[in-house]
Amino acid sequence: MAMAAAPLYCVCRQSYDVSRFMIECDICNDWFHGSCVQVEEHHAVDIDVYHCPKCDVQHGPSLMKKRNNWHRHDYTEPDDGSRPVQAGTSVFVRELQNRTFPSADEIMVQMQGHQVTQKYLEKQGFRYPITVPKLDGLGLKLPPSSFSVRDVEEYVGGDKIVDVIDVARQADSKMKLREFVKYYYKPYRPKVLNVISLEFSDTKMAELVVVPDIAQKMSWVENYWPDDSFFPKPFVQKYCLMGVKDSYTDFHIDFGGTSVWYHVLWGEKIFYLIKPTQANLALYEAWSSSPNQSEVFFGDKVDKCYKCVVPQGTTVLIPTGWIHAVLTSQDCMAFGGNFLHNLNIGMQLRCYEMERRLKTPDLFKFPYFEAICWYVAKNLLETLKELREDNCQPPAYLTEGVKALITALKNWLKREVTEPASEVPDHIRPNRLIKELTKEIRYLEEEQQSGAGGSKPMKSQGSGGCPLTRSTLDRASHHARRTARRLRHHHHHHHAPKTPSNLEILELHTRQVLKRLEVGPFEEVRVLTHYHLPHAALFFERVNSDLRKGTAVYSDISDSESEGRCSTQVTNRTSSPKSPVSPSHGGRHVRKECRAELSQRIQENKNFMDSQSSGSNSSEAWGDQSPSRAASSPLCLDPSPGTDYQYCETTLSPPLHPSKRSAPNTPPISNQATKGKRPKKGMATTKQRLGKILKLSRNNHFLL
Structure with missing residues (x-):
């Protein structure tokens, strides 16, 4: 049919x-x-x-x-005079321009470009917005001020789909860049349209812009994101903003509590700035989740809302968590970018958790925020260790930041039990990492107490013996890059094909059983669930005696990694690498008690190997599988000796290019970061691999 x-x-x-x-x-x-x-x-x-x-x-x-009003998002509502003004409408913009506000001069730090250094911000803190009237000394390179909206189209391409905000309705829609350019140059514009989320890192225009030195040097993504990360590198550093007169963006905190650099190439912007105090953040969260949010001007709810006019040629740096709204007072082109850094880690995490509570859609959030936090934690552990070896006291912002990070990482691991989407990257052993970071903090606190008690204190940062910026953090930054490189240089040693030994046959059998059960690779030995226990249990029992007869048991598993009950994970996924699945549906965690079942299954399967060992030819008994063929089977049992525990690669395709605004029906975008990724092979021998599993079985722990 x-x-x-x-x-x-x-x-x-x-x-x-x-x-x-x-x-x-x-x-x-x-x-x-x-x-x-x-x-x-x-x-x-x-x-x-x-x-x-x-x-x-x-x-x-x-x-x-038919238009019935000029002050409501739905302009067809009849105007009976009872409905309040809504944000973005022409009446709202007119009223906003007529209001008076305290000047931002009270809080803005005016600086010259060459003064805005990492050393300065580490010493003084980055708590207040900075304004830089001239480009010189920032390291910021931009097109000339004659660069037009048509030029943007030429460099980015007219077919590029851009997110456009209909300001009077405060609503998103999509259009091709060429259509926006046509609209922009019309002598009469029927409505106010604003483009604020055109990220152009993947276009020819990227070559025309070099971000400020400070954003480059302090950025978590630049310093800590490994080149071989399974997740695609977040692109949030190069935005082009094209707004027509009377465009308005309501109060918000930039995603993930990122700090922002912002430069007005031509035109003018007006920022309305609110300090991120505990009280203001609580008010902001309540306002954000209120049903009448658009009818309430948030600046009226706080003690002080500052007005900051940013003219042509001026750069502003807005720190973590600052609540701000933006009015485009005349047609304007601006460039900007977002970055996470070490100075305000606690505030960044607080903003992220607030976004979660407000159920902010993923496309409004910093891409892979949790993943980058794990990378940062791994690198800051090395920094703390190096400082301790040099008998140096880390700066207070770093100690406080690491404490906040430990709390967040613990909570995310707990949440992973009930929520499926995991952002723990490859190469990271989460429990061990948390344990070691906690140890470093405890050591620091003990040192401070003993120092207060009169014994020899550690040298503090900034003293002659411990210059933080030039030595330690540069070294930490170098170390971060070195670690990122090191993580991609564990290559498998290839050996000539050989007849499989008994130990290899056992391993191959286990892998084949798992393959028949269609269990995909999610994390190392976590895939051994109660479905696999009969063969796995026997596997452990039979090999136990062989390994005890003189084979050193290999394991890189720390006690902290095998804490708690006997827990396992199974991945709810059977797709091949060419059939991507959204990560939010991958890696469902199934926890099971397995101690009793393990011993029961050992008894049931005692005769399994005896029946198998009677085969005359071991390679025939296992079909045409060879050890090299088996390397692609779902179960990963081969970590490199001396390297960190590695998660196996999954076939989950990451979401597409990040955007500041919501993007339903996003057109597909090729992402180079995920092409050609294969699982990394380790260098452990079969005996070592089996020894590792055996140790797990003896301790009744499968969860790494």
């Missing part, structure tokens, strides 16, 4: 594509791509009754909605 053909739509007669905006004709009820019938997504909301090109011949043009 022939399959029914997929329904076809539009004048182009194509099947439905979820990534393209469509509109329905109210006469013939057929659906049309907006781009095929010249209807932009933001324009569609103004149409009351839509007539497609075929139907408008007979029925006339589409009927438009």
Whole structure:
């Protein structure tokens, strides 16, 4: 029987594509791509009754909605004078421009570019916004001030889909960059459209912009993100913002508590700034989750909201957590970028947790925020160890930051039991890392107490013996890059094919059993669930005596990694590397008690190996599998000696390129960061691998 053909739509007669905006004709009820019938997504909301090109011949043009007010997001609401003004509407913008605010001069730190250094910020802190009137000395390179919106189109490409905000409705839609450029140059603009989330790192325009030195040197992503990370590197450093006069963005905190650099190439912006005190953050969270948020000007709810005018050629740096709104007082082009850093770790984490509580969609959040925190924790552990070896006291911001990080990492691990999406990267042993960081902090606190008691104190940062910026943190930054490099240089030693030994046969059998059960590689030996226990248990029992007869048991598993009950994980996934699945659905964690079942299964399977060992030819008994063929089986049992415990690669494809604004139906974007990734092979011998599993079995611990 022939399959029914997929329904076809539009004048182009194509099947439905979820990534393209469509509109329905109210006469013939057929659906049309907006781009095929010249209807932009933001324009569609103004149409009351839509007539497609075929139907408008007979029925006339589409009927438009009638405007009844200028102060509500829904301008068709009748204006009875009882409804409050909503943010972004023309009435709101006019009222905002007529208000007076305390000047930001009270809080802004005015500096010259060459003064904005890592050393300065480490010493003075980065708690207040900085304004730099001239470009000189920042290391910031930009196109000339003659660079136009048309030039952006030329460098980025007219087909680039951009997120556009309809300011009067405070609503997102998508359009091609060329359509926005056409709109921008119209002599009369029927509405206010604003582009604030065009990230151009993956375009030719990226070559025209070099971010400020300070953002480059302090950035977590630049310093700590390994080149071989399974997750794609976050692109949040190069945004081009194109706003027309009267554009307005309501109060917000930049994602993940990132700090921001911001430069006005031409035009003017006005920032409304609120300090991130405990009280203000609590008020902000309540306001953000209130049903009438758009009707309440958040600046009225706090003790002080500062007004900061940013003219052409000026750069501002906004620190972690500052709550701000932005008004575009005249047509404007600006460049900006976001970065996480070590100076305000606690505040960054607080902002991230607030985003979680507010159920902020992923596309509004810093991409892979938790993953970068794990990378940072691993590197800061090395920094603390090096400082201790040099008998140096770390700066207070680092100690406090690490404490906040430990608390967050512990909470995320606990949450992983009930929530599936894991962002613990490869090469990281989470429990051990937390344990070692806690140890370093405890050691520091003991040193401080003994120092207060009169014994020889540690040298403090900034004293002659311990210059933090030039020596320790530069070394830490170098160490971070070295660690990132080291993590990608564990290569498998290839040996000539040989007849498998008994130990290898045992391992191959276990792998084949797991493969038949379609268990995918998620994390090392965590995949041994109660489904696999019969063979796994026997496997341990039979090999135990062999290994005790003189084979040193190899294991890189610390006690901290095998804490707690006997727990296991199973991955709910069977797709191949070429069939990507969203990470949010991968790696469902199933916890099971397994001690009793293990001993029971040992008894049931006692005769298994005896029946197998009677085979005359071991390679025939195992089909055509060889040790090298088995290397691609789902169970990873081969960590390199002396290296950190590694998670096995999964086939989960990461989400696409990050964006500041929501992006339903995002068009697919190729991401180089995930291409060609294969699991890393270790160098352990079969005996060592089996020894590791054996040790786990003796301790009744499978969870690494």
